[in-house]
Amino acid sequence: MEVPVMENILGSNDKQALQNKEIFDRNGIFVLNLIGSPGSGKTSLLEKTIVSLKNSLKMAVIEGDLFTNKDADRIAGCNVPVIQINTSGGCHLDAMMIKNVIGKLNLAQLDLIIIENVGNLVCPAEFNIGEDNKAVVLSITEGDDKPLKYPLIFKEAATAVLNKIDILSFTNFDMKAARHDITCLNPAVNIIETSCRTDIGIDKWTEWLKNAVQIKQKRINER
Amino acid sequence: MHEMAMAQGIMDIVESYARKNDAKKVRVVSLIIGEMAGVVFESLEFCFKALAEGTVAEDAELKLHRTPLLGQCNDCGWQGHIVKYNFFCPKCNSAKVDIISGRELRVEYLEVD
Numbered sequence: 001m002e003v004p005v006m007e008n009i010l011g012s013n014d015k016q017a018l019q020n021k022e023i024f025d026r027n028g029i030f031v032l033n034l035i036g037s038p039g040s041g042k043t044s045l046l047e048k049t050i051v052s053l054k055n056s057l058k059m060a061v062i063e064g065d066l067f068t069n070k071d072a073d074r075i076a077g078c079n080v081p082v083i084q085i086n087t088s089g090g091c092h093l094d095a096m097m098i099k100n101v102i103g104k105l106n107l108a109q110l111d112l113i114i115i116e117n118v119g120n121l122v123c124p125a126e127f128n129i130g131e132d133n134k135a136v137v138l139s140i141t142e143g144d145d146k147p148l149k150y151p152l153i154f155k156e157a158a159t160a161v162l163n164k165i166d167i168l169s170f171t172n173f174d175m176k177a178a179r180h181d182i183t184c185l186n187p188a189v190n191i192i193e194t195s196c197r198t199d200i201g202i203d204k205w206t207e208w209l210k211n212a213v214q215i216k217q218k219r220i221n222e223r
Numbered sequence: 224m225h226e227m228a229m230a231q232g233i234m235d236i237v238e239s240y241a242r243k244n245d246a247k248k249v250r251v252v253s254l255i256i257g258e259m260a261g262v263v264f265e266s267l268e269f270c271f272k273a274l275a276e277g278t279v280a281e282d283a284e285l286k287l288h289r290t291p292l293l294g295q296c297n298d299c300g301w302q303g304h305i306v307k308y309n310f311f312c313p314k315c316n317s318a319k320v321d322i323i324s325g326r327e328l329r330v331e332y333l334e335v336d
Contacts, residue, residue: 003240004331005236013232123225123228184307184311188318
């Protein structure tokens with residue numbers, strides 16, 4: 001006997017993600033899902049972001065990591081609330097993991113939550129966790145071929161950060177080709193070149209974030 | 224290795240439909256997986272077999288139905304295959320091309336006894 005099904009394999013995750021998003025929306029919080037390879041500079045970018053935005057936005061961080069607290073310890077040093085999720089080897093955060101920790105944050109007091117996903121360009125792209133936007137961080141030392149090799153995350157991201165550009169001249173990274181491939185994949189994407197060492201482009205990145213928070217809060221208030 | 228999480232998603236759907244239909248045995252699980260979905264089918268099969276052991280879906284065959292990455296242009300109406308992940312319309316160069324297939328991750332049907 002044939003039984004028709006037509007159900008989404010990640011349906012229960014998507015449902016939970018939607019519920020998370022409703023909670024964030026109710027509290028007027030913009031949530032960013034920050035994705036990138038291990039070593040691309042996600043945590044460094046976060047540290048720079050916190051220093052720059054801490055006085056104008058009330059923010060918190062959720063850190064996804066396989067086993068350690070190393071990133072959360074770095075963020076705690078910046079004096080913002082931080083929650084560590086250890087996935088015990090799991091390659092991505094899912095919506096249920098976020099649901100299980102959001103009660104620990106004082107949501108009514110927040111404007112912005114940045115969720116640093118597990119270092120990985122593949123799996124996190126398939127799992128919504130209740131975010132408003134995804135941002136992908138690609139460091140130029142990873143190579144300009146990565147957007148086409150990992151198309152999904154570049155298609156899904158609202159912003160693509162090309163990090164470590166201070167050492168561009170020491171690499172064979174083709175900036176024009178990388179920008180071309182990312183734009184073909186995602187014509188609406190916002191591409192920002194940064195260096196967390198010299199602070200190049202950090203202002204553009206924080207400006208984008210601040211703007212995204214404002215747009216969301218305006219939309220929520222008009223409801 | 225998110226294939227394990229996906230295999231679990233498939234397993235949950237299979238068990239729920241098997242129960243609803245009083246199935247004694249699930250023979251086939253047919254999947255629709257899009258060209259742009261980040262899934263390695265062999266890994267998915269491996270994970271599913273591990274999870275299905277001792278369940279109603281033990282020995283079930285996973286059938287794969289791949290859908291191509293197709294787009295539609297909101298400006299000129301072009302429809303067709305998106306080549307090399309270039310989402311600009313090949314006809315009018317518009318940036319407003321929507322995906323109409325190729326992202327699916329679905330259980331299509333089961334064959335049960």
